[in-house]
Amino acid sequence: MKIAIISDLHLDMNSKYVDENLLPVFIAFLQEKQFDILVIAGDISDHVTSSLSMLDAIERQIDVKVLFIPGNHDVWVKPEESSWDSYLQFAQHPSSLIGNPYVLTDDLVIIGDMGWYDYTLAAKHASKEDIDEMLTDWGDNKYTNWACDDLCLTDIMLQKIERQLQMHKDRKVIFATHFIPYSSFVPTGNEYIDWDTCNAFMGSAKLGNLLDDYKNITCVIFGHTHDRHGITEYHQKKIICTPLGYIGERHADVFRRELEKSLIILDV
Numbered sequence: 001m002k003i004a005i006i007s008d009l010h011l012d013m014n015s016k017y018v019d020e021n022l023l024p025v026f027i028a029f030l031q032e033k034q035f036d037i038l039v040i041a042g043d044i045s046d047h048v049t050s051s052l053s054m055l056d057a058i059e060r061q062i063d064v065k066v067l068f069i070p071g072n073h074d075v076w077v078k079p080e081e082s083s084w085d086s087y088l089q090f091a092q093h094p095s096s097l098i099g100n101p102y103v104l105t106d107d108l109v110i111i112g113d114m115g116w117y118d119y120t121l122a123a124k125h126a127s128k129e130d131i132d133e134m135l136t137d138w139g140d141n142k143y144t145n146w147a148c149d150d151l152c153l154t155d156i157m158l159q160k161i162e163r164q165l166q167m168h169k170d171r172k173v174i175f176a177t178h179f180i181p182y183s184s185f186v187p188t189g190n191e192y193i194d195w196d197t198c199n200a201f202m203g204s205a206k207l208g209n210l211l212d213d214y215k216n217i218t219c220v221i222f223g224h225t226h227d228r229h230g231i232t233e234y235h236q237k238k239i240i241c242t243p244l245g246y247i248g249e250r251h252a253d254v255f256r257r258e259l260e261k262s263l264i265i266l267d268v
């Protein structure tokens with residue numbers, strides 16, 4: 001069985017960059033490939049309505065099972081809206097992995113949830129004041145509305161994930177989330193962004209510790225960072241981090257080439 005994996009399509013923003021609707025380009029690209037399941041690990045667009053509409057269009061036009069978890073951009077909302085409402089809309093979609101593990105065989109299941117971040121991936125020297133100051137301008141702080149803070153939201157996500165893992169501890173697990181679970185995969189070294197501090201918002205070391213408690217997890221998929229790590233091994237697991245990311249103000253052909261570089265097809 002072949003599982004195609006990608007994340008961070010940002011189809012709305014990338015379409016704006018090139019002044020062309022890139023959804024049909026993405027669908028045509030998928031139609032050329034051979035696989036049985038498509039996993040999208042978050043950040044299709046900046047709102048639940050557009051992300052679900054794009055997801056439905058993808059499902060209608062490719063003849064394979066699609067599995068999806070939202071990322072932070074998918075749960076961005078207007079001021080009067082609730083990100084929990086968006087999250088629940090995603091959860092109710094038939095393609096969603098939220099609370100809805102996809103059993104591939106008696107021995108193998110795909111489990112997934114959005115996750116969140118709890119500042120545990122910030123550099124040791126980043127102070128609470130540094131993080132709080134960075135948070136003021138951080139998009140998720142401006143455009144999500146959870147009625148709880150990031151640490152509380154991460155704990156809720158971890159509890160939900162652990163319940164799923166407990167239910168399937170006798171199977172091998174492919175686990176999909178949006179955020180980074182291990183500090184080894186955080187971005188570094190960009191002169192324009194203070195990643196030592198920004199990595200506070202990239203994922204959760206607590207999630208990595210939880211995943212390491214379950215030796216039956218054979219593969220972990222995540223995105224959020226726009227650094228592509230492809231397929232690698234870490235803590236006795238296959239790690240797949242293969243975001244498309246922002247293509248910037250370039251031509252649609254660049255989007256097509258970046259798709260070619262970022263889509264990973266895993267044989268299981």
Ligand SMILES: [Fe+2]
Nearest residue numbers: 043071072224
């Ligand atoms: Fe993201």
